[in-house]
Every structure is written in structure tokens, then in C-alpha cells.
Amino acid sequence: MDEKHKNVLRRNRTNLVRDLNPSDLYDGLLEKGVFTQDMIDEIKRSGTRRDQARQLVRDLATRGSQAFPLFLECLKETGQQSLAELLENGAPGVQPQPTAVVRPVVRPLPVSPPTDVNEEKKDDAPYDPKQTRNITPTPSPEMEYMRPNQQGRIRRDSVQNYKMDASPCGHCLIINNVEFDPKSYLSNRRGSNIDCDKLEQRFKALNFIVEVKLNLTQKQIKHALHTLSKKDHSQYDCCVVIILSHGTEVSHSRFPGAVYGVDGQCISVQNITNYLNGQHCPSLQSKPKLFFIQACGGDEKDTGFEVSSDEAEPSPGGADDQTDAIPMSSSSDSLSMSDEVDAKASLPTPSDILVSYSTFPGYVSWRDPQSGSWYVETLDRILEENAAVHDLATMLTMVNNDVSQNSAKGLYKQMPGSFNFLRKFLYFQTKA
Structure with a gap:
């Protein structure tokens, strides 16, 4: 226009x-x-x-x-x-052209293909697409859980805590996109299965019903979210959606980011959150809806800034770390071993939603083919060590700090962050 x-x-x-x-x-x-x-x-x-x-x-x-x-x-x-x-x-004098209607033209994003010919040798084993799974959701085994707000938790009397004592606590949908259609010009995301397995086990341990879906197209992502929104969540206290994929950057008003289906078509994070808002999923009204996005926020690489020696806590990343972004403009940078960049969406901001991003909007997100992404590895560890004591917002701040200490190829940094519209503190259930 x-x-x-x-x-x-x-x-x-x-x-x-x-x-x-x-x-x-x-x-x-x-x-x-x-x-x-x-x-x-x-x-x-x-x-x-x-x-x-x-x-x-x-x-x-x-x-x-x-x-x-x-x-x-x-x-x-x-x-x-x-x-x-x-x-x-x-705009006086504006008239449509008398010719045939001009249909919108969709053009693919320019892509910088991987250039490291030795990179494929670093995988432990090639990924087998025949192992595609669609796990039927089953409740976690019965066990004793510590209920939120018990003695030992950090209490702040001015703000209430969400009710989080249902058993199971709620549904957790994990969408793990690894193998991409060659026509999409998106590279396969080696190491993502490690992330998926960690998060599947972590949220089962937090007493969620976990469902994993592998290699979904854009329409299949929408269908999975629609199916989740139509479930009866009245007996549960929370709902979690985790998406591991490529991402892209687009204009937005509130929730930045979009994620790609394996067909190369993307869906904005804003639209993803809409499936579970109060209007489209009444049984989740006033209940926390949590979204964790492991995907790039753009194609920029952050080289960080110098700090004093007492502030720095160096934690070098692997030499083979890859990003989860494809540049939006052509680039000669041979380090762009990429997936894709995140999009920014625009819709009203519903309450009781938290979106946690692996990286700051506009920047790449790093993933090690051998050990998984920085963000997921850190998130899993922080939840394991702190969920019995700290609320979610506090733990995500810990994730931000720990990931910010990493560095890819001795140069590049990463800064996770959250868009938090929760109204109360959220404490997960933990095993006694």
C-alpha cells in the first residue's frame, strides 16, 4: 500500500x-x-x-x-x-484501477544456505522421519505433589497466587518441528528432539498431561491449537503450549513473533495465543495460559557489550551452535547456520497469558545440535532446581540471567524475555 x-x-x-x-x-x-x-x-x-x-x-x-x-x-x-x-x-481522487483485480503475490524470504560442509558430521545420529510420533495424551502417574503456597514458598501478601492444585494440573501441548520441506528453504533443526524430550519429562514431573506433536504444517498447528481450545479445561488449573521451530519477524502491537510450520508457512504468536483466550476457550477464563517459544526473533546477532570483570560470568557456548533464524535479507555471514526468524503479531492483550521467548525480538536464538537450545536447556534446569520454592516470573528472570552468560563461537550472545500478562503469582506443583 x-x-x-x-x-x-x-x-x-x-x-x-x-x-x-x-x-x-x-x-x-x-x-x-x-x-x-x-x-x-x-x-x-x-x-x-x-x-x-x-x-x-x-x-x-x-x-x-x-x-x-x-x-x-x-x-x-x-x-x-x-x-x-x-x-x-x-486521499482525494483515489480510484481503483479498471483492470482485473491484482491478487496479492507471496514471495519467499531470501535465504542464506548453510555453508559449513562439515556441520552434518557433528550429529550423533541422523534424524529418522519415520519416527514421527503423535503421542496420545495420558495423565502422569499418580504420585504425591506439593501443593502451591505451602510453607517454604516466597510469599507476597499484596498479590494472590493462582489456584494450581488440580491433579493433573492441566494440558501441555508441545509442537516440535524438526524436518522441514525442502521447498520451504528452511534447514532441519537438529538438536530439537533433545529439547522436546527434556520439556516433555519436565512438565510431566510438574503434573501436566503432556501431548507431543512432531513436524506440523501451518494448518496442522492451527488444528492442534483449535483442538486444544475445544477441550473442557474446567477441571484443570492451567494450560501450557510449547513450540520449537523456526521463526520470523513481522510487525506487531503486543506479542512479537511468528513460528513456521514444516511447509514454510508461518503463524503469528499473537494468533497462537488467541486460541486460548477467554473468548475462544471459556473453560480457561481467569486461568493462566503459558506459552514457551523456542524460535528466533529476527536475524540480528547480538555481540553484547563490555562489562567489568566482577559482572561477567563467562559461559562459552559450543563452537557448533546454530541459530533458529533465517535472515530476512541476504547476508554474506557464513555463521548463519539458520532456521528462521520470529514474527510480531497484533491483537488485544488478554489477561492471564504469559509468553516466554527464547530471545529478544529481532535477534537469533542459538541451538546446539548435540545438547539442544540454550534456552530450553536452561529453562529445564531452572524449573527442576527452583519450582518447589519460586514463582514462574522469578524463575524466568533466572533463565534470562543464565542464558545471557552464554556465548556462541566466542562472540554472539542471547537474551530471552517474556511478555507477562499474568495477574497473580504462579507456583507449579512439585513432587513431594
Whole structure:
């Protein structure tokens, strides 16, 4: 879209969100090729009428040069003449081209292929796609668990704790994307199975029903999340989603990041969280929804900054560490042994959601083919050592600090972080 038309949408954003009726526009926008069906479905999932209007305006600005005049046409055809006139006054003389509708063109991201010919020799064993598994969720074995808020926990009287004493505590869905379609130009993520196994065992130990799904396309990811959202969570206290994949960076309002399916199509983190929000999953209302994302936030590599000797706690990473990102622009950097970069999404911010990212938005996330990713390895250890005493937010701060001490190839750093919209402290159940 032309910059002048984007400016018109920005100036009139408040009026559009307040007065626009998105549901009347969907058929016309689809027919004229402004949006795809998948895009319209995602807008519908964004929430209330105002939420859908807000998302529609954001997405509209990302479409082609004919999107604005075709949008005006749709407004007039659906009786929203006053909004059309408001926009036309900001961009006089705008008319759609008389030629055939211009369909949006999807172009692949440029890719820097791996250049280290010896890298494949570092795996313990080649990954066998025949071992693809779809584990049927089964409750953890019966055992005694320490209930939250028992003696010894850190207490802060000004803030309540989430109820976390159901047994099992809740569902945990792990999506582990390892083998990518060659047409996607995404490299296979060796070492991710190590991450998956660690997290599967860790959340079983925390009394969750764990389900692992391997090598899902974008549509299969959506289906898995939809299925999870339709479960009855009324007898549980929490829900966890873990995604191990490539990522990409896109524009966002609140939750950055998108993750890739093995077909090379991505889904934004914002849309992932929407499946479990209060509107789409009523049985999880007021209950914590936790998302852990091991994927890149972009293609930048962080070289860090110098600190005094008493501040530095060096912890060198492996010489063969890889990133979980593919650069968004071509790069001559031979160290780009990459997966992909994370996208940024835009939707309303529901309460009781925490999204923990392996890396700061815009930067790569490092993974060792032999021992797994820095983030997951550290997260698993911190949960094992501290879940009986500390709340989740405190433990994630510990993860941030420990991962920040690592360094890849003696040079590159990584900084995890969280978008925390929890209203209370969260203490996991632990074995007695």
C-alpha cells in the first residue's frame, strides 16, 4: 500500500475501530483479492467487533497498492458510506484501477544456505522421519505433589497466587518441528528432539498431561491449537503450549513473533495465543495460559557489550551452535547456520497469558545440535532446581540471567524475555 494511504488509515484509525462493521466486508474483500481466506479467519478470531476492526485496519496496510481503493469500494457496497467519505477526504481522487483485480503475490524470504560442509558430521545420529510420533495424551502417574503456597514458598501478601492444585494440573501441548520441506528453504533443526524430550519429562514431573506433536504444517498447528481450545479445561488449573521451530519477524502491537510450520508457512504468536483466550476457550477464563517459544526473533546477532570483570560470568557456548533464524535479507555471514526468524503479531492483550521467548525480538536464538537450545536447556534446569520454592516470573528472570552468560563461537550472545500478562503469582506443583 502507498504510504499516503497508510497515513490516511492511521489518522482515521480511531473512527474506523469505533464504527467499522468488519463482518459486512469479509466477502467483498475476499472476492476482490484484498485478503485471503486464512487472513480473514485470523481477523475473525481476534475477538470482538472492535478487535476485528482494529486487526483488519492493521492487515489492510500490509496489502498491495490497490488495497485502499478496493477497501473504499467495499465500504460503499456495504452501506458504510460515511466511513468511505471520511477516508476519501484524506486521499482525494483515489480510484481503483479498471483492470482485473491484482491478487496479492507471496514471495519467499531470501535465504542464506548453510555453508559449513562439515556441520552434518557433528550429529550423533541422523534424524529418522519415520519416527514421527503423535503421542496420545495420558495423565502422569499418580504420585504425591506439593501443593502451591505451602510453607517454604516466597510469599507476597499484596498479590494472590493462582489456584494450581488440580491433579493433573492441566494440558501441555508441545509442537516440535524438526524436518522441514525442502521447498520451504528452511534447514532441519537438529538438536530439537533433545529439547522436546527434556520439556516433555519436565512438565510431566510438574503434573501436566503432556501431548507431543512432531513436524506440523501451518494448518496442522492451527488444528492442534483449535483442538486444544475445544477441550473442557474446567477441571484443570492451567494450560501450557510449547513450540520449537523456526521463526520470523513481522510487525506487531503486543506479542512479537511468528513460528513456521514444516511447509514454510508461518503463524503469528499473537494468533497462537488467541486460541486460548477467554473468548475462544471459556473453560480457561481467569486461568493462566503459558506459552514457551523456542524460535528466533529476527536475524540480528547480538555481540553484547563490555562489562567489568566482577559482572561477567563467562559461559562459552559450543563452537557448533546454530541459530533458529533465517535472515530476512541476504547476508554474506557464513555463521548463519539458520532456521528462521520470529514474527510480531497484533491483537488485544488478554489477561492471564504469559509468553516466554527464547530471545529478544529481532535477534537469533542459538541451538546446539548435540545438547539442544540454550534456552530450553536452561529453562529445564531452572524449573527442576527452583519450582518447589519460586514463582514462574522469578524463575524466568533466572533463565534470562543464565542464558545471557552464554556465548556462541566466542562472540554472539542471547537474551530471552517474556511478555507477562499474568495477574497473580504462579507456583507449579512439585513432587513431594
